[in-house]
Amino acid sequence: MALSRKQLDTLLGMLSLTRPDEIACDECTEKLSQFAENSLAGKTVPEGLEAVEHHLAICTECCEEFEALMHVLRDSQ
Numbered sequence: 001m002a003l004s005r006k007q008l009d010t011l012l013g014m015l016s017l018t019r020p021d022e023i024a025c026d027e028c029t030e031k032l033s034q035f036a037e038n039s040l041a042g043k044t045v046p047e048g049l050e051a052v053e054h055h056l057a058i059c060t061e062c063c064e065e066f067e068a069l070m071h072v073l074r075d076s077q
């Protein structure tokens, strides 16, 4: 099942209202490289990284860091 980015955003937006396991920026940063490598590989989000995905949807700073990281990883391939 593949979700479009828009569907994903909508879904995450809905989850953000009730999500009990929110993480902070420092925790997000810790798992960010793992999450980026995973998304680059086109894998589905594994358990434990869902919180990162959720945090990226609500945090502009971490989202920018993630995009930058993705660029670096793509360039290094």
Ligand SMILES: [Zn+2]
Pocket: 024, 025, 028, 055, 059, 060, 061, 062, 063
């Ligand atoms: Zn953040």
